[in-house]
Amino acid sequence: MESSVGVSRGSPSPSVLDHASRQRVWPLVHATCLLLALVAFAEDAQQVAVHLEIRDELTGTDLEVSIRRKTSVGTKGIDFMDEVVDIEYRRYPGVGVFVTSLCGVEAPNGAFWALSIDGERAEKGISELSIERPVRIGWDLVKMDSEERRP
Numbered sequence: 001m002e003s004s005v006g007v008s009r010g011s012p013s014p015s016v017l018d019h020a021s022r023q024r025v026w027p028l029v030h031a032t033c034l035l036l037a038l039v040a041f042a043e044d045a046q047q048v049a050v051h052l053e054i055r056d057e058l059t060g061t062d063l064e065v066s067i068r069r070k071t072s073v074g075t076k077g078i079d080f081m082d083e084v085v086d087i088e089y090r091r092y093p094g095v096g097v098f099v100t101s102l103c104g105v106e107a108p109n110g111a112f113w114a115l116s117i118d119g120e121r122a123e124k125g126i127s128e129l130s131i132e133r134p135v136r137i138g139w140d141l142v143k144m145d146s147e148e149r150r151p
Contacts, residue, residue: 047072048070048072048073048133048134048135050135051067051135051136052080052081052085052136053065053066053139054103054139056105059108059111059141063105065103067084067085071083074131074132075130076127076130077126077130077131078126078127080137081126085103087101087102088102088106089101091127096125097125097127098125099115101113107141110144111143111144112142112144113139113140114139116137116139117135117136118135118136
């Protein structure tokens with residue numbers, strides 16, 4: 001009677017790795033996990049929080065929006081707005097943009113969407129804003145002759 005011995009030429013399965021093989025593999029696994037954690041941390045460090053608030057107490061639409069999102073450092077305010085809400089505006093070369101509608105609510109004659117940054121009436125437009133730090137962007141629909149300030 002003849003006997004034969006089967007020989008497998010494939011790689012051993014992970015469950016049968018010998019001690020020496022495991023000692024070579026674990027440092028690679030740990031290094032990979034550390035690298036992934038560092039990449040995630042670096043991506044998060046390049047993000048800033050933005051709190052967007054939109055209110056229309058003028059036309060009776062009862063529009064009140066509050067959105068909190070993170071965005072990349074250096075994002076232009078108008079690009080952030082384009083990403084998160086329905087916005088319509090006119091672009092004026094050399095001046096920037098004039099917002100005409102937010103969330104489907106168009107500014108009626110004699111009113112406009114007023115921008116505030118961190119609770120203060122903005123001195124420049126949303127197209128000029130570069131988001132470099134956590135910021136609160138506010139929009140209120142106000143009458144043209146109104147000097148109201150956002151609280």
